Amino acid sequence: MKHLTTGLFMAGLTLSATMMATTVGAKEIVVGMACDRTGPTQTVGVFLCPAYHDYVKLINSRGGIMGNKVRVVEIDTEYKVPQSVEAYQRFKKEGAVVVALWGTPMTQAITPNLNADHIPGTSPGFGTAAAANGEKYPYLFPMAASxxxxxxxxxxxxxxxxxxxxxxxxxxxxxxxxxxxxxxxxxxxxxxxxxxxxxxxxxxxxxxxxxxxxxxxxxxxxxxxxxxxxxxxxxxxxxxxxxxxxxxxxxxxxxxxxxxxxxxxxxxxxxxxxxxxxxxxFAGVGSNYKVLDEIKALYKKEGKDAPKQMASTVYYNRGILAAAVHLKAIELAVKAKGSGDITGTDVQKGFLAIKDFKLGGILPPLNFTNLDHEGGGWxxxxxxxxxxxxxxxxxxxxxxxxxxxxxxxxx
Amino acid sequence: MFHRESGYFKTTYQADMGLYPLPVARYAMVAIGAVLFILCPLLLDGYYLSIINLVAIAVVGAVGLNILVGFTGQISIGHAAFMSVGAYTAANLATKLDLPFWLTVPAGGAMAALIGILVGIPSLRIKGLYLAIATLAAQFIIEWIINHTPSISGGVAASIEMPRPVFFGKELANQAELYYFLMVIAVIAVVGALNLMRSRIGRSFIAIRDQEIAAEIIGINVFKTKLIAFGVSSFYAGVCGVMYTYYLGIANYENFQLITSVDYLAMVIIGGLGSILGSIFGAIFITMLPIVIRLLMESFGSIFIDDAALAQVIAQFRLIVFGGLIILFLVVEPDGLAKLWQNIRNYFRFWPFSY
CATH class of the missing domain: 3.40.50.2300 (Response regulator)
Known part of the structure; x- marks a missing residue:
């Protein structure tokens, strides 16, 4: 009982602390990430998802996006459609301005909602190829080669x-x-x-x-x-x-x-x-990239070893791609708006404003246009x-x- | 307590045959109806409604499967395939012929029923596990056919975009509007099943489950009745598939694969075989348990471990808890949640004078 009381007290304390942190000045930006760490594609998810968190952590350690911290809401969907639908509604409730989708059937199930709710969603390397057509699917960004x-x-x-x-x-x-x-x-x-x-x-x-x-x-x-x-x-x-x-x-x-x-x-x-x-x-392979060194340095500063997921450079780097493009779009949205008070529509415009984004060579030169939501199809x-x-x-x-x-x- | 059965005297046959003969049960039903149709959409936001919507869809599918597995005793592992039949039928009718939902929903069900009856034919000769394998084959055959027939599946991607249901010129698009759409169908389905089970056909289902030879001796046409059971069950599955398609806005066979069939079997078994209420409990349990576990772990997990590690732990731990709870509930009450609920009710029926 005593443990429970202390636990609850600590929870309350951290809650009020985070609330204080968010109320002072900047706004918290929420991104949603559907993940598969337990289903049929877990061999990818266990590397890709931690990479996303690591990149966001890196950006937050530098003060976030123009002073606005980014919070990731991750939900494991087990590669199942009902869970993904629930996850998407949860992201929406949390106020996510961009959501990372996972899995072709799930992406298809959620796409109609993206357009209705004006929240951009991304499906790097999966989903239907026709979805790269931004004129038909304005809020869906495959953002990598279909x-x-x-x-x-x-x-x-x-x-x-x-x-x-x-x-x-x-x-x-x-x-x-x-x-x-x-x-x-x-x-x-x-x-x-x-x-x-x-x-x-x-x-x-x-x-x-x-x-x-x-x-x-x-x-x-x-x-x-x-x-x-x-x-x-x-x-x-x-x-x-x-x-x-x-x-x-x-x-x-x-x-x-x-x-x-x-x-x-x-x-x-x-x-x-x-x-x-x-x-x-569709993302660089290997660990010879500046951004990966920066993440390693971040962990070192905390006195921890670099995450072991980094050894799987292929999927880890794809996670970096997802996070980097998301945060870039958010950054451009924040710049255009002049504050962290952005909506999904702002981020959608942010995606379209991305020009030649390479992140030190780990990404191909990504350019998004109204027709081409693939970023070039590299x-x-x-x-x-x-x-x-x-x-x-x-x-x-x-x-x-x-x-x-x-x-x-x-x- | 308040649930007293004595003192109510029925003077007509009609009163005796009522679905809920006791006034208190009728009041309870009215109260549940009011909560479902007035309070829930008013008080809950889109997120919670979306969860209830998923439950409502699952309820229809689970009730359908329970009619076949629980009431008639015929095992089926092809339930999800019948859903996909309904889904694609409705999607094709809605996109190619612009039919409204009040036609596509029964049409999807009817098509699924037709295929279901076809698949049910072997049930006359084979029983138990063998029938399970036959329906498993149906699951794969139907999946394969949809997958490889562009005129059904709408092209290589095997998905058809579904227009939103339109009700008197109003497009039902947001969660609250879809909530009413799905909930009305679910309620009709449940009431229909409750009544079916009290009818001659429903009784003959149960007779076949309990003792096939005895059923035949007392004059039940076993073959016909089994096919009716397959048809009704598949009709429910088809309607469930149509609901799913309208809800998601897309028909995609990958939503209806073997794992979905297994999920529905799990609902029926955990909820209680041979109980409509059990199917509802099972659908709620299987749909909501992962969500509830995750919400709890998100709220309290961060006390013990840091957030980055938590994401990995939640995903893995949730599966363990999920499996563990299923085993626990089945050990506590092998007859499912419906029996558990009945035990609780029976306890309070004589409370505080249990002896």
Missing amino acids: YWSQAGAAVTFAKSELGGTIKGKKIAYLFYDNPAGREPIPILDKLAVLEGFELKKFAIPPPGVEMKIQVQDITRRYRADFVISHLFGKGPAVHIKEFKRMGYSLKKLVSLVWGAGESDINGAGGWAKAQGYNALN ARVFRVEGDNFVPASDWIRGYRDVVIQMLKEDH
């Missing part, structure tokens, strides 16, 4: 790896048979006609981890010149193993963004087994060499004109 842009970048990469010409080559597309997996098909079909390559699709049915037959088919019967793969969860690790077993050179394989993590390489049996494997990324290929991911291309925008055309047609 599946269409990723497919365009993958074909661009394949073309350069095949010696500059892809005409007449055999390209295999290996994908998880769900809407997200099928999303790149329309653009791949278009590019096959445009560039004159032969495209064959190999679907992997749920749960997406058994693909021996498809890989055999690709390597032995179809004898693909290049493979583009689009798998999720444990799938990427399995397909690295299977292609390796078939003796197929992993250099001729490029995965879209959800097969790019350190965990996928470890799952495939370690770095030595995955030499040459290529994967697309992607970069990283390859497994030694014990590291090394860049195998520059930041590329594959067939941007085709993607833009498709966005307009969808409208």
Whole structure:
């Protein structure tokens, strides 16, 4: 009982302390983050979400955004739609000016609300590709390469790896048979006609981890010149193993963004087994960035070790991307308004005001326009060499004109 | 206490057959109705209403599943697939033919019922776990068909944007308006189920569950009755799917995957098999428990650990508490929350003279 009383007393004390802090001068800015630390995509969430918190902590340690502290409301949604709907309503209640969504079905379920409530939401690397069209979805920002842009970048990469010409080559597309997996098909079909390559699709049915037959088919019967793969969860690790077993050179394989993590390489049996494997990324990979050093320094100042999540640079850096773009949009909104008293609409305008935002190279040069809520649709290929991911291309925008055309047609 | 059964004399058959024969129960129902339809939308803000909306949707689905699993004794793991049938039927009708909700809701239910009856046909020959596997197959087949038929699913993304329901020219868009929309359907569904279970058909469901051969001997057409049970249950599932689609503004089969079927089975089992009230309790329990656990942990967790670590702990710990509570409730009362509620009521019925 005594503990409870002290606990409650302390809670009251901290509550009043935070209330005091917020009432003096600046305003608290709230951002909502839907997260998956326990569901099917937890392998990503456990790295991405702490990164978001770390970046916000870094900005707050410098006094916040022009004196306004940022508070993150995180809700774990277990990758389920009802939980995500509840989470979104909670963010709204807390007064969030921007929300980070998670998962394609959840993003689709919440999108109608974003437009109605005028709260910008972001879906980096997932969601429907057509959502990049800001004229149709003014409050949804994919803010990273959509599946269409990723497919365009993958074909661009394949073309350069095949010696500059892809005409007449055999390209295999290996994908998880769900809407997200099928999303790149329309653009791949278009590019096959445009560039004159032969495209064959190999679907992997749920749960997406058994693909021996498809890989055999690709390597032995179809004898693909290049493979583009689009798998999720444990799938990427399995397909690295299977292609390796078939003796197929992993250099001729490029995965879209959800097969790019350190965990996928470890799952495939370690770095030595995955030499040459290529994967697309929409944020920089590795720990050689200023912002990461600053976060490490922040922890050191507190007398703590750098968070162990930083070791997974792929997903950690994507968390940094989400947080950095959010806070940049908020910053521009605060500047435009002249105070921390901003709304979702201000932040939406803030997103559109972002120009060439690179954050020391960890991000591609992001530019948002009314039509292009992807920020340019940039992607970069990283390859497994030694014990590291090394860049195998520059930041590329594959067939941007085709993607833009498709966005307009969808409208 | 106040719930006395003595002293009320029924003079007509009609009074004897009333859903709530005791005046106190009728007053209680009126009070609950007033709270649901007047007080809740007035007093609660959008966030809490959104939680109730999710519960209302879940109630319809859970009642439907309970009719099949709890009352008729036929296990189904394909409930979510029937929801998706309803969802896509309504979405196609609403977008392609511009039909209003009062047509799409029953149409979605009817289509789901049709598919449900089809899936129910094997139930004549197979029982128990074998039937469970057959319905599991239905779940995957329906999912696959929707996923691969663009004319049903609306393209590669397999999602159709749904217009908001329109009621006499008024678009129901915010949480309070949708609350009325969903709550009216949920109440109709629950009252309908309560009445169905008192009817000849409802009694024959129970007879089949308790002893199939005996039921057949006393003149119940087992095959027909089982198919009716599948049809009614799937109708509820379909309506639940339509409600979901209107509520979210999108029909997407990924909302209705196997895990959703399992969630609904959990609702029915925890709430109480063979009890309409149990389905409601189960729907409330499964939908709200994660939210309540999180709110509690957010409020009190920061006393013990710092906020950054808390996010990780909440996510993980919540699952443990969730699972633990389910086990606890089932150990305390294997017949579910409905039985627990009945025990409490029975205790107070004779209180303070329990002996």
